[in-house]
Amino acid sequence: MVTGHGRHYVVEAGDGSRITCHTRGKKSDCVVGDLVRWRASGDEGVIESVEPRRNLLHRQDEWKTKSFAANIDQLLVVVAVEPVFSESQLARALIAAERAGIPSRVILNKRDLPGFEAQRRRLDPYVAMGVEVLELTLKHAPDEARARLAPLLDGRATFVLGPSGAGKSTLVNLLVPGARATTAEISHAMNTGRHTTTTTEWYWLDAARSSALIDSPGFQEFGLRHIDPQELAGLMPDIRAHADCRFYNCTHLHEPGCGVRAAVEAGAISESRYRIYREIRAELAPG
Numbered sequence: 659m660v661t662g663h664g665r666h667y668v669v670e671a672g673d674g675s676r677i678t679c680h681t682r683g684k685k686s687d688c689v690v691g692d693l694v695r696w697r698a699s700g701d702e703g704v705i706e707s708v709e710p711r712r713n714l715l716h717r718q719d720e721w722k723t724k725s726f727a728a729n730i731d732q733l734l735v736v737v738a739v740e741p742v743f744s745e746s747q748l749a750r751a752l753i754a755a756e757r758a759g760i761p762s763r764v765i766l767n768k769r770d771l772p773g774f775e776a777q778r779r780r781l782d783p784y785v786a787m788g789v790e791v792l793e794l795t796l797k798h799a800p801d802e803a804r805a806r807l808a809p810l811l812d813g814r815a816t817f818v819l820g821p822s823g824a825g826k827s828t829l830v831n832l833l834v835p836g837a838r839a840t841t842a843e844i845s846h847a848m849n850t851g852r853h854t855t856t857t858t859e860w861y862w863l864d865a866a867r868s869s870a871l872i873d874s875p876g877f878q879e880f881g882l883r884h885i886d887p888q889e890l891a892g893l894m895p896d897i898r899a900h901a902d903c904r905f906y907n908c909t910h911l912h913e914p915g916c917g918v919r920a921a922v923e924a925g926a927i928s929e930s931r932y933r934i935y936r937e938i939r940a941e942l943a944p945g
């Protein structure tokens with residue numbers, strides 16, 4: 659089980675102890691959540707091999723691939739009333755998870771703020787397509803948040819993703835007391851304004867080590883270049899539901915007899931979702 663990364667890895671042994679390990683090759687091909695075989699070498703360890711992965715959540719930009727984590731049970735995207743979230747970023751994270759076969763849930767945090775209703779409406783298309791959205795006030799109603807999250811987190815490895823400022827630190831500290839406190843205090847003391855997580859961390863939520871939270875750096879550009887353009891509609895449940903078109907290879911952009919465009923006209927697919935579909939499709943199949 660690997661946590662942390664960079665030039666070295668932290669591997670957790672079966673008894674829960676953690677050892678700093680190196681990989682043998684130059685290429686670092688382990689990610690957080692990997693199950694690895696390792697052997698001791700002095701007071702450190704060497705990773706011999708990585709077990710086959712059940713899944714891998716990653717993004718791919720024009721030039722590089724970035725892995726988030728492997729072997730995870732669900733994605734939890736944290737967005738908030740403020741700062742106003744990017745729907746495109748949210749949609750991309752959900753598409754990447756769908757592609758990896760990982761179920762997703764969303765937290766809409768800061769329910770206490772005045773803009774709440776408007777931001778909640780923006781999530782209507784997601785609720786309609788079956789995404790569970792938890793409306794929470796992580797800071798002011800932590801007990802309620804904990805109670806609502808507990809059954810969803812129980813027995814699972816949950817990967818947490820969200821834009822900076824949405825309340826990810828608040829969430830992680832709520833569930834893993836003190837996890838991010840040190841860094842936050844340091845950055846506060848240094849007056850850097852905000853602490854940013856730069857590595858992905860694996861935290862156990864229970865003594866039995868059956869439930870875990872994987873805390874990651876915030877969203878940046880979320881490239882989906884690993885997705886085939888023809889596959890995209892199938893990864894967006896609301897688009898998929900209406901992809902009943904005259905042409906089997908319809909791109910849903912301009913063809914006559916397109917079920918998706920008809921559904922947009924009829925209001926069954928939201929304008930913003932269709933705009934995001936077109937935007938991502940243009941990235942995947944330029945020209």
Ligand SMILES: Nc1nc2c(ncn2[C@@H]2O[C@H](COP(=O)(O)OP(=O)(O)OP(=O)(O)O)[C@@H](O)[C@H]2O)c(=O)[nH]1
Pocket residue numbers: 767768769770771794795796797798799820821822823824825826827828829852853854855875876
């Ligand atoms: N009004 C309100 N503010 C909140 C709530 N939860 C968190 N905040 C505030 O939102 C700000 C950002 O929260 P953080 O938990 O630091 O979130 P984060 O910045 O996403 O974490 P990073 O990913 O490290 O950037 C802080 O000032 C929190 O106090 C909430 O439920 N309501």
Ligand SMILES: [Zn+2]
Pocket residue numbers: 901902903908909910911913915916917918919
């Ligand atoms: Zn079509």
